[in-house]
Amino acid sequence: MKVAFPYMGTVVVYKKLLELLGHEVVVPPRPSQKTIDLGVKYSPEFACFPFKVIIGSYIEACEMGVDTIVTSGGHGPCRAGFYGEIHKRILHKMGYDVDVIIFDAINRDKDRFIENVKKVKGKNSWLKLAKAIRFTYDLLKQIDVFDKEIHRIKPYEEVPGSAYRAWQEIQKEFDSAYDKKQLKKAVDRSKEIINSIRLKKVDEREKIRIGIVGEIYVVMEPSINMEIEKVLGELGCEVERSQYLSEWVDFNLMPSFLKKTHEEEVLKKGEKYIEIIIGGHAKQTVGFIVDFKDRGFDGVIHLMPFACLPELVSQSIIPKISKEHDIPVLTLSIDEQTGKANNLTRIEAFIDLIRNKKLGKFVV
Amino acid sequence: MKIGIPKALLYYYYGPFWKTFFEELEMEVVVSEDTNKKLINEGIKASVPEICVPIKIFIGHCIDLIKKDVDYIFVPRMISIYKGEVFCPKFMGLPDMLIHGVEGMEDKVLTCHIESKSDDISDYRNYIDIAEKLALPHDKLKKACRVASEKWYRFREYNKKGYHVLEAIDMVNNSVKIESTKRSDSDVKLGILGYVYNMYDSFVNMNVIDKLKSLNVDFITFDMIDESELRKYIDDMDKALFWTFSNKLLGAGYKFFRENEVDGIIHITAFGCGPDSFLGKLFEIESDDTKLPFMTIRVDEHTGENHLQTRIEAFVDMIRRKKAKVMQWGDKIEGSISLYGDSSCL
Ligand code: SF4
Numbered sequence: 001m002k003v004a005f006p007y008m009g010t011v012v013v014y015k016k017l018l019e020l021l022g023h024e025v026v027v028p029p030r031p032s033q034k035t036i037d038l039g040v041k042y043s044p045e046f047a048c049f050p051f052k053v054i055i056g057s058y059i060e061a062c063e064m065g066v067d068t069i070v071t072s073g074g075h076g077p078c079r080a081g082f083y084g085e086i087h088k089r090i091l092h093k094m095g096y097d098v099d100v101i102i103f104d105a106i107n108r109d110k111d112r113f114i115e116n117v118k119k120v121k122g123k124n125s126w127l128k129l130a131k132a133i134r135f136t137y138d139l140l141k142q143i144d145v146f147d148k149e150i151h152r153i154k155p156y157e158e159v160p161g162s163a164y165r166a167w168q169e170i171q172k173e174f175d176s177a178y179d180k181k182q183l184k185k186a187v188d189r190s191k192e193i194i195n196s197i198r199l200k201k202v203d204e205r206e207k208i209r210i211g212i213v214g215e216i217y218v219v220m221e222p223s224i225n226m227e228i229e230k231v232l233g234e235l236g237c238e239v240e241r242s243q244y245l246s247e248w249v250d251f252n253l254m255p256s257f258l259k260k261t262h263e264e265e266v267l268k269k270g271e272k273y274i275e276i277i278i279g280g281h282a283k284q285t286v287g288f289i290v291d292f293k294d295r296g297f298d299g300v301i302h303l304m305p306f307a308c309l310p311e312l313v314s315q316s317i318i319p320k321i322s323k324e325h326d327i328p329v330l331t332l333s334i335d336e337q338t339g340k341a342n343n344l345t346r347i348e349a350f351i352d353l354i355r356n357k358k359l360g361k362f363v364v
Numbered sequence: 365m366k367i368g369i370p371k372a373l374l375y376y377y378y379g380p381f382w383k384t385f386f387e388e389l390e391m392e393v394v395v396s397e398d399t400n401k402k403l404i405n406e407g408i409k410a411s412v413p414e415i416c417v418p419i420k421i422f423i424g425h426c427i428d429l430i431k432k433d434v435d436y437i438f439v440p441r442m443i444s445i446y447k448g449e450v451f452c453p454k455f456m457g458l459p460d461m462l463i464h465g466v467e468g469m470e471d472k473v474l475t476c477h478i479e480s481k482s483d484d485i486s487d488y489r490n491y492i493d494i495a496e497k498l499a500l501p502h503d504k505l506k507k508a509c510r511v512a513s514e515k516w517y518r519f520r521e522y523n524k525k526g527y528h529v530l531e532a533i534d535m536v537n538n539s540v541k542i543e544s545t546k547r548s549d550s551d552v553k554l555g556i557l558g559y560v561y562n563m564y565d566s567f568v569n570m571n572v573i574d575k576l577k578s579l580n581v582d583f584i585t586f587d588m589i590d591e592s593e594l595r596k597y598i599d600d601m602d603k604a605l606f607w608t609f610s611n612k613l614l615g616a617g618y619k620f621f622r623e624n625e626v627d628g629i630i631h632i633t634a635f636g637c638g639p640d641s642f643l644g645k646l647f648e649i650e651s652d653d654t655k656l657p658f659m660t661i662r663v664d665e666h667t668g669e670n671h672l673q674t675r676i677e678a679f680v681d682m683i684r685r686k687k688a689k690v691m692q693w694g695d696k697i698e699g700s701i702s703l704y705g706d707s708s709c710l
Pocket of ligand 1 (some may be wrong): 309
């Protein structure tokens with residue numbers, strides 16, 4: 001089968017897994033204005049923004065001749081878990097003959113889960129499947145380490161742009177690894193690449209650290225969040241996100257006895273403000289704000305898709321958290337009309353404010 | 365002690381229960397005013413701009429209650445009333461939003477977790493948090509639940525006999541006896557799809573119900589239908605929606621579309637409602653397939669009531685003409701209706 005998947009974050013990972021299982025994989029084009037326009041045209045007006053971008057890229061993938069789309073499901077309470085169902089109906093209404101395989105949590109419908117796995121597994125043995133999953137998982141873990149590192153050092157690069165060039169190279173390295181040995185080599189090479197980036201010496205006290213929190217899609221997909229990490233890096237800030245794919249996997253797919261993840265701690269920190277999990281990443285959002293503060297970050301940017309249900313709850317509460325924990329937070333709502341220029345101005349002003357506050361603290 | 369109950373959101377479904385419950389606990393119950401312009405504006409001011417109209421209205425009602433000097437405002441955390449389903453995230457985070465997001469609410473919110481397997485939310489364990497906070501003995505709580513539950517069942521019984529929510533509330537409050545189903549001599553029957561807080565708040569819907577009455581149109585809503593009946597139509601879906609009330613509407617919608625018992629369908633939806641963006645799409649697909657007249661009314665800012673009147677009249681006219689001539693109907697009507705004329709951006 002000729003298969004595609006939703007475009008989000010480090011796409012080499014999904015590609016890898018499907019390739020290892022012998023499928024012909026079509027990586028949908030990186031979301032562009034065209035993707036967004038298509039998405040908006042074929043989505044309900046009030047669907048959330050990620051829904052629109054994703055259907056846009058499915059349409060592009062269908063145009064490229066895919067016959068199968070693999071995606072994850074969910075069980076609410078936010079809309080994401082229902083995306084697949086509606087996407088499928090829209091694609092079929094548009095006349096595309098495409099199978100949408102939706103992976104829901106195994107305990108929701110065991111038979112269907114197994115059936116889905118079988119579809120994706122194809123003729124491969126179960127052992128091969130297990131190996132492929134294991135390998136992809138290792139790869140994911142490793143690549144995220146570099147993703148984080150790049151955005152930590154980016155503001156200090158001596159040659160502008162060198163960190164991003166390095167990141168492109170690193171992704172290529174990982175893309176060409178298909179077994180353990182090659183993976184090890186990719187990791188070693190990536191380390192070398194990182195080490196070769198020349199860095200300026202910057203006084204600890206002048207460093208600015210910004211955390212990014214919010215709904216997973218807009219946090220993870222640079223093409224629709226104005227490449228916020230890059231923008232912040234260019235403004236001289238270290239950046240860390242609340243979401244990395246490997247952490248999502250750890251938290252959502254690992255059996256609970258292995259689940260001593262950082263995210264658990266973060267959820268605890270959010271509990272005072274949002275008592276229970278209400279869907280999406282609302283509770284993580286508030287928890288991470290507290291967590292970033294605890295870890296010495298200077299500010300937080302909160303990204304939410306326009307009218308995102310759970311994030312509206314967090315947005316309502318953020319002013320209080322910001323005040324109680326004395327950490328500046330900027331909320332940016334993202335949609336098809338997000339004036340890029342307007343948001344950039346707001347980000348710059350926000351960083352100025354933080355810098356002044358910080359310098360003010362150290363000037364005696 | 366004075367307890368305030370906001371006349372918003374699920375008041376239109378569980379109001380008879382909650383009111384009786386607190387009265388049984390020997391409290392003075394104050395229900396907020398009917399939704400009005402002033403109250404909405406207060407709600408708008410106190411909430412984040414992008415949030416949906418019903419939540420803004422709810423917040424407005426809470427502010428109204430504070431002014432009425434209540435000791436507490438009852439804001440339950442609605443989690444689930446059907447296995448495997450939940451409420452919209454905003455319902456689940458409602459107390460948080462008030463406590464941490466609206467000035468002056470921190471010590472006023474009285475909350476509890478409501479989790480049940482069916483519409484019946486009378487299990488006393490749902491209200492334990494309240495008992496604890498107010499130091500009430502459990503047997504008293506149990507009794508209050510029992511009495512309230514009886515009242516609520518009676519309300520539902522009237523409701524299911526064809527009396528709409530407001531009529532049914534009125535009937536239980538005045539202990540009206542009824543024997544049979546509501547009768548009507550109307551020639552046109554519509555299915556009205558919408559959440560209770562959009563359908564029965566006469567400010568939000570600009571008196572749709574009265575308008576239908578004045579046009580001598582009979583109508584049926586999801587709350588008049590038995591749960592098992594609603595479920596019949598969504599059970600065979602690969603995956604239904606996650607939100608119980610959206611699923612009730614979906615079931616009702618499918619029933620209306622497929623069973624030929626109504627002449628047309630109106631979907632009332634509020635600006636900014638997330639679940640409805642999906643629900644609406646499913647209805648649209650369905651109306652495409654069944655060719656039953658279908659109209660969406662979306663309530664948001666900037667409107668005239670006249671506009672709504674005109675559209676409903678046109679819709680009903682069309683149906684009457686169609687019935688007279690049995691002409692072919694293909695198109696669906698869509699568009700937005702808004703309200704709150706000059707109020708700022710919602
Ligand atoms: S979390 Fe927000 S953006 Fe994501 S599906 Fe839910 S409502 Fe939509």
